[in-house]
Amino acid sequence: MRVFVTGASGWIGSASVEQLLAAGHQVEGLARSGASAERLVTAGASVRRGDLDDLDGLRAGAAAADAVLHLANKHDFTDPVGTNRAERQAVETLLDELEGSDRPLLLASGAAGLASGRLATEDDRSPFDGPTAMRGGTENLTLSYADRGVRSIALRFAPTxxxxxxxxxxxxxxxxxxxxxxxxxxxxxxxxxxxVHRSDAARLVALALDVAPAGSRLHVVAExxxxxxxxxxxxxxxxxxxxxxxxxxxxxxxxxxxxxxxxxxxxxSSEHTRKLLxxxxxxxxxxxxxxxxxxxxx
Missing domain, CATH: 3.90.25 (UDP-galactose 4-epimerase; domain 1)
Incomplete structure (x- = not known):
């Protein structure tokens, strides 16, 4: 598959790109800077220059791809509302392009804040809804497209x-x-x-692209x-x-x-994820x- 990856030169993204390339996929990575673009080319990926505010670029990247892996986030702790709104707009753009195509959208989310006093499980619905919620409420938004022709998958990464x-x-x-x-x-x-160790997280991403069904909530959790x-x-x-x-x-x-x-x-917990993948x-x-x-x- 040709996979469009946002956050491709980041901590999780760069390891995931290596795994996807090793599995025989073609990768186009979104890069904000020349240094990021150079790292992607060295790894064997192609480059689309832009960022999360470039909605036309995101749409074009998704349109040219067989699958989208969305890992990027502004992570601006001085402007959480702006960060969450930008995330929402970016994901809305990707979903709009993918709707009705049955192509995958793998979305970075988190396993934190899902349960209190017990281990969170894949059955727990995200409590974050709406454009100003954590990550713009994009997990629930993305999974709602499972019935709209998008193989939507939430990747809930461990806190560390x-x-x-x-x-x-x-x-x-x-x-x-x-x-x-x-x-x-x-x-x-x-x-x-x-x-979870970075190498294990990247392997899970590649497995999820291959076999996870639409509407999956996956816990990228080792411990x-x-x-x-x-x-x-x-x-x-x-x-x-x-x-x-x-x-x-x-x-x-x-x-x-x-x-x-x-x-x-x-x-x-990641019990269900381990069995599924x-x-x-x-x-x-x-x-x-x-x-x-x-x-x-x-």
Missing amino acids: VHGTGDHGFVSVLVDVARRQGVSAYVGDGANRWAA EGIPTREVAEAIGAGLGLPVRSVAPDAAGEHFGWIGGFFGMDLGA GWTPTGPTLVEDLRGGAYFPV
Whole structure:
């Protein structure tokens, strides 16, 4: 298939592009910069220059493709409303082009915030609806097109997709620990974070393109829930720093913007996804990555 990929040069996107090319697909990646375009060409993909605000370019990319993998997001934490609206408009444009064609749209979503006090499952409907909701409410919007001639698939990524070179949540926690001189967790640290290694996430993306039916909610989750205290302990061991608890009402002051996330219980099951796709994670665990020097020199 010819696959149009947004976010193709990003953390998850670049690994997914490699997997898709290895599986024999042709890939056209959306690139905002010359450096991103060069990386895609080096990997063996073709390039469409543009970004999420270029709706005509998104439409043209989808029109020329047999499938679309949408991974891009502005991630502008200073303007969440604008970010969510831009995401909504981009996905609406892709869906409008694909409607009635039975072509796949694989959409990046998240496994966080789906359930409280238990592991989230693939049966949980996303609570985020509307243009100003998280990611513009695009998961529910996309899945609603399963009856409108789009093989729509929601890829619910774990809160952390880890590995060497990651600049996401775990990297931020490491930076906070360095700055504060202590590796902390919130409360008793029993709240859980789901996780997946980048290589396993990319393999799941390629499998989903091949076999997932329309309307699928897939959990890109290898570890259902790692207690955040264990994450803090592994960071402390790697940096040679003490480990301690921070009270929930002080998490914002200690951690900054990520404090609210680190204090949440974000566990998720992937049992149904594994059975549906025949997917078995093989990459390192999050703690193994931390202990092995993926986030700091050993």
